[in-house]
Amino acid sequence: MSRWKFVGRTDELNRLLAAVTGEAGRGLFFSGSAGIGKSRLLREGVATLPSDRYAIWSIAASATTAALPFGGLVQVLPAEQPQGLSPAGILRWALDVLQQQAAGRRIVLAIDDAHLLDPPSAALVHLVARTENATVVGTLRDGEQIPLPIRALWTDDLVEHVELTPMPPAETAGLLAEILGGPVDAGSADRLGRLSSGNPLLLRELVHAATGSEELKRTYGIWKWTGRLELAPNLTDLIDTRVGQLTDGVRAVGELVAFGEPLGLHLLNQAADQADVEMAEERGLITVMQHDRRTNVRLAHPLYGEVLRRRCPVSRTRRLQARLAELLEQVGKRRRDDLLRVAVWRLDSGTAQDPALLVDAAVQAFTRYDVPLATRLARAALDADGGSDAAELLATILMFADRPDEAIDVLDAVTPEPDDERRLCRWLTVRGMVSYWGLSQESTVEEIASRAEQISDSAGRARVHAFEAIMRLHRLDTTAAVRLSQRVLDRPAAGVAARELARSTIAYVQAARGELTRSGAAIAQVHSAAASWRTDMPYLQLALELARGTRLMLTCDLAGIDAIVADEFADLAGAGDFRLGTGYLAILQAYAARLRGQSDTAMRTSLGACAVLATSRVYAGLAQAERAQSAALRGDATQAAAAMAEADRTHAPGMAVLYPWLEQARGATLATSGDLPGAVKHLGDLVDRLRADNFAGHEVHVLHDLVRLDQASMAVGPTCSDGGRRTVAQRLAELSERVDGVLPPLLARHGRAAATDSTTDLLAVADDYAALELTVFAAEATAQAAQRLRRQQSAAANDARERLAGLLGRCDLIRTPALNAGVPVLTEREWQVARLAAHGAPSRAIAERLYLSARTVENHLQRIYSKLGVTGRTELWAALRSIPGHEGGDVG
Ligand SMILES: Nc1ncnc2c1ncn2[C@@H]1O[C@H](COP(=O)(O)OP(=O)(O)OP(=O)(O)O)[C@@H](O)[C@H]1O
Ligand SMILES: [Mg+2]
Secondary structure, three states: OOOOOOOOOHHHHHHHHHHHHOOOOOEEEEEEOOOOOHHHHHHHHHHOOOOOOEEEEEEEOOOOHHHOOOHHHOOOOOOOOOOOOOHHHHHHHHHHHHHHHHOOOEEEEEEEOHHHOOHHHHHHHHHHHHOOOEEEEEEEEOOOOOOHHHHHHHHOOOEEEEEOOOOOHHHHHHHHHHHHOOOEOHHHHHHHHHHOOOOHHHHHHHHHHHOOOOOEEEEOOEEEEOOOOOOOOOHHHHHHHHHHOOOHHHHHHHHHHHHHOOEEHHHHHHHOOHHHHHHHHHOOOEEEEEEOOEEEEEEOOHHHHHHHHHHOOHHHHHHHHHHHHHHHHHHOOOOHHHHHHHHHHHHHHOOOOOHHHHHHHHHHHHHOOOHHHHHHHHHHHHHOOOHHHHHHHHHHHHHHOOOHHHHHHHHHOOOOOOOOHHHHHHHHHHHHHHHHHHOOOOOHHHHHHHHHHOOOOHHHHHHHHHHHHHHHHHOOOHHHHHHHHHHHHHOOOOOHHHHHHHHHHHHHHHHHOOOHHHHHHHHHHHHHOHHHHOOOOOOHHHHHHHHHHHHHHHHOOHHHHHHHHHHOOHHHHHHOOOOOOHHHHHHHHHHHHHHOOOHHHHHHHHHHHHHHHOOOOOOHHHHHHHHHHHHHHOOOHHHHHHHHHHHHHHOOHHHHHHHHHHHHHHHHHHHHOOOHHHHHHHHHHHHHHHHHOOOHHHHHHHHHHHHHOOOOOOEEEEEOOOOOEEEHHHHHHHHHOOOOOOHHHHHHHHHHHHHOOOHHHHHHHHHHHHHOOOHHHHHHHHHHHHHHHHHOOOOOHHHHHHHHHHHHHOOOOOOOHHHHOOOOOOOHHHHHHHHHHHOOOOHHHHHHHHOOOHHHHHHHHHHHHHHHOOOOHHHHHHHHHOOOOOOOOOOO
């Protein structure tokens, strides 16, 4: 803490206080160059907040905390973090902790140097900013890379972002007097003020440099500076010179803090001479502060750390880090973070020799989803003779980092002895996972199956069987998958992770078969047991997410999708580099946007999913299929075809169970390219295949795709006992009795209304779709009604068109075959005339504007009316707006 008073900055201070205490509760971030006064301003502002109304956490991110997951928030989070949480779970837990401690007061997070936050901390800060009853304020240094969740704070409008400008001359003069502890002669103040360019730190360093010299003298109580500097010196150079002049002992103190901050005072006192520690504090190099019953030491300014670390030779750096690790080990690791800190120091100093420590630390980094750090630690553990535990951990982490080949090499180097069954089971499953999903080796299933038979330990066997089952599910061997999973569940010896994995497999199959209620119950069960399986089998999360996502998509539960996306903070997770599951959540998000007609979001999100999943052999094909669907929704045949080709190229045979989504997308792609017969044939075949696979949950959707292509009366499926074949509408009606939920009966009603040309029913179905936010389906059913009414030359056609225009108005650009069907084709000229007329221009005005005769305009209008099936100008507006892609808005 600086010894001098705070000077000036009144407007900025008020602005900061208003940001916290104001009605909107929108936070504020100050940006600015190094030393301009951001941290001090933040500290002063926060210090004036009354603690009875605000629960305030002040966080100083630093280069050392940036290396640890949640390192930036050690001062905020309780020492003990619950085990077995997902990334989202950790974030939620942290938020709950803050809420509890706030006890009803408004939460204020003040983050100094937010650009140095580690990714999970940054994600949490973003989450807090989004919370009601919380405000985030902070500082950022110019020119630094800013973590995405922090940048998103102002792009999402959660905080204001203000550039902190240099101090005006009057304020630098005041500051100078504070620093020197007495009045300063006006000329000196003016010169030093200009040399510092209004930068307080530079001013302070200038004074420091001159202190004790002839240049800076106090005469009759007035300070006078006679230095000869003409140009403003560089701040870093100045600090560099100062650091260079420190005694060895004081510099050693600075260095220990630079590599270890925040560092406990007791540790520092053990590592360095107490007199030097005191001198370092005296000299303003370090500051000592009390936090959470600990006395911590930090550098007085981050720039000192930057200079100290840069000046420190590699060999010395390593020695310091090893010393820090030793010290912390000696006093005993008190917080969970201490373990990670020690491990990272050991790693960085090349003294990592304790495999148990490294494995523990790697597990911790991995459960915090810091994949790069977890990889380094696990590899070090293996190198330190960590044996099979280290190898399995490293292989798992490598698999999630899309490096399956390396993972296999690691595993094959530690093949277990056949009689060590427990180990063998774990090894087999990890290896199986890497080889099946990572390397797409389908023969893995048979290998695993035959090895499982040789295992006598019942629990171990159950674990292997649960893996075999989910592999079989993925390659579409559904019956065997269910049978095996059931066996695992029936076996009392099976462990929690094996059971819940088996349950996820069954939940997936239930969803695909249309048993959506039972599937939902199973998913809830797996979810609620998460704390008991996550540490043992973190990747079970993916199986759970796949089952849950599939079920939500099949029920078209858009609110449910919103909820899990919000719950898992998908966008945040992505920004925080929690890759696990992020891509899959993006697919779900794109799907929900697509069904709502938000084709811009659908396109953007599905492209994002493709990017995240590009290197994954698991969901890449699914992401491309979703992108094809989004493109098809917009009528973009070229992109749809390109995405479909990518889907085929990237889709792994080991993910065959996802075929319904890919083939549905292929249908949409064909339809959008104008090949309706091809699309219809393809979807008809798909219905047959789904029926053979007993995937009724999927089949209703494909049947509905046929209804959307106006094929409700088409025959599908096998010949029945009555000698005839069912129509699409009939099959939908049949399935609506078997597939759970409110959607199938609605789809069936749509089919029947389309087959019987019942326009009233089509419009009623559309209303029900709209109520479920299935806006595209609603618009299509309305378009089908409008088309039929126009054919019947019914007066109600105009009303239907109005409704269609209203629905399309809620969507981004959407252009599907159902919406295009029966849409009249106007010539370029007719469009011009029609738009002007719809905007109320009289024929004469139109004629003048288009250089036509009034008579020609009249002729055009008559043709337009008859093409659109309207009686006059009053209906023109709605008719034009009901044509997809032509909101009728722009004239010309
Ligand atoms: N208004 C002020 N009144 C008194 N002292 C100030 C004022 N502004 C800054 N200082 C002092 O100047 C020094 C540099 O300020 P500060 O640490 O806030 O800079 P910063 O902008 O946070 O720099 P960085 O980007 O490097 O973190 C500190 O010692 C601080 O106490
Ligand atoms: Mg600062």
